[in-house]
Amino acid sequence: MKRGRRRPICDPRLKEYLSHVEETIRQTKRQLEMDGREVSAKILKDIFRGKDPAAAEQETLVSLVQYFNEYISRISRLTREYVPGTLQHYRTTLGHVQAFLSTLKKKDISVQEVDHKLVQDFDYYLVTTPAEQTGQPMARNTANKYHTKFKTILLQAVKDGILATHPYTEFKLKNKTVHRDHLTKEELQRIRELKFENLSLDKVRDIFLFSCYTGLRFTDAQDLRHQHIRADEDGHLWIYLTQKKTEEPLAIPLLKPALELYHKYEHLREVTGRIIPSFVNQKVNAYLKIIADFANVKKKLTHHVARHTFATTVLLENDVPLEAVQAYLGHTSSKTTAIYARMTNKYKMKITKRLNEKLG
Numbered sequence: 001m002k003r004g005r006r007r008p009i010c011d012p013r014l015k016e017y018l019s020h021v022e023e024t025i026r027q028t029k030r031q032l033e034m035d036g037r038e039v040s041a042k043i044l045k046d047i048f049r050g051k052d053p054a055a056a057e058q059e060t061l062v063s064l065v066q067y068f069n070e071y072i073s074r075i076s077r078l079t080r081e082y083v084p085g086t087l088q089h090y091r092t093t094l095g096h097v098q099a100f101l102s103t104l105k106k107k108d109i110s111v112q113e114v115d116h117k118l119v120q121d122f123d124y125y126l127v128t129t130p131a132e133q134t135g136q137p138m139a140r141n142t143a144n145k146y147h148t149k150f151k152t153i154l155l156q157a158v159k160d161g162i163l164a165t166h167p168y169t170e171f172k173l174k175n176k177t178v179h180r181d182h183l184t185k186e187e188l189q190r191i192r193e194l195k196f197e198n199l200s201l202d203k204v205r206d207i208f209l210f211s212c213y214t215g216l217r218f219t220d221a222q223d224l225r226h227q228h229i230r231a232d233e234d235g236h237l238w239i240y241l242t243q244k245k246t247e248e249p250l251a252i253p254l255l256k257p258a259l260e261l262y263h264k265y266e267h268l269r270e271v272t273g274r275i276i277p278s279f280v281n282q283k284v285n286a287y288l289k290i291i292a293d294f295a296n297v298k299k300k301l302t303h304h305v306a307r308h309t310f311a312t313t314v315l316l317e318n319d320v321p322l323e324a325v326q327a328y329l330g331h332t333s334s335k336t337t338a339i340y341a342r343m344t345n346k347y348k349m350k351i352t353k354r355l356n357e358k359l360g
């Protein structure tokens with residue numbers, strides 16, 4: 001049955017009453033705004049029902065810290081939708097919000113007190129306050145990640161009727177384009193050829209190289225166990241896993257250099273089940289600085305450089321099409337892949353040579 005149009009209100013008394021209600025609420029809202037008071041649907045409803053305006057406003061004030069914690073607690077039970085890393089990012093964001101509030105001599109504020117100016121002040125705090133570990137303020141793109149989480153919390157507050165308008169409506173996040181380093185073929189080869197008596201340096205170099213030839217993120221590579229490696233019908237070994245960051249499945253064949261490292265740590269696999277040695281990321285990055293010096297690599301070497309090297313030097317510069325690079329990296333969007341797989345000058349020259357041959 002088709003839904004008909006709403007019938008006009010015919011009863012003059014009901015029509016007059018509804019007009020009275022509408023005008024009363026409009027005047028109440030206008031008065032609250034003139035007084036600089038908080039306006040929400042619940043406050044207007046309570047005042048209309050006869051509650052004292054100040055009491056109605058006070059009753060609806062919601063602790064920002066409590067609301068933030070309740071949101072984290074709620075989504076933590078959605079284990080299929082939120083990975084532990086995402087939950088931790090929300091907790092870290094709350095920590096930054098609390099640290100910011102402490103600069104205002106406050107431990108907490110109400111959700112209703114969050115407005116455009118407070119968001120601006122929070123942004124200024126993020127990009128100007130030196131971190132304890134580095135002594136440097138966080139980068140713009142890092143600050144934006146915390147803004148995104150805070151923005152999500154406040155959007156939920158709008159949906160819950162706690163906020164009338166979203167404080168981020170006029171605050172635009174602008175990501176700064178970041179140059180992402182990768183190793184050249186020559187730099188990668190120099191690292192491969194290094195010989196170390198120090199076992200820790202040797203293991204960290206292998207951890208790094210394994211991701212240079214598989215493209216695996218640090219956590220995924222560290223989580224690899226023998227059950228994640230399976231042979232196909234032709235005997236080629238493949239990695240099968242669910243990516244920790246995206247929870248998307250990934251299946252990639254082992255390239256020869258990665259296969260060599262797989263066999264190198266066979267003894268480790270028999271004892272622990274691990275494919276490569278276990279190290280914390282901070283320790284890996286600390287050792288990579290030493291390895292870069294030994295290999296005469298002037299770039300800032302971190303584990304994530306391995307993923308860029310895989311996409312750019314190992315795949316793209318060896319004529320692997322972008323669609324295949326996307327599959328190797330486990331991306332669901334080609335836009336994400338494009339960030340990693342930049343078209344280098346060396347690759348452009350390859351294309352130029354082919355074009356010159358065809359053009360005569």
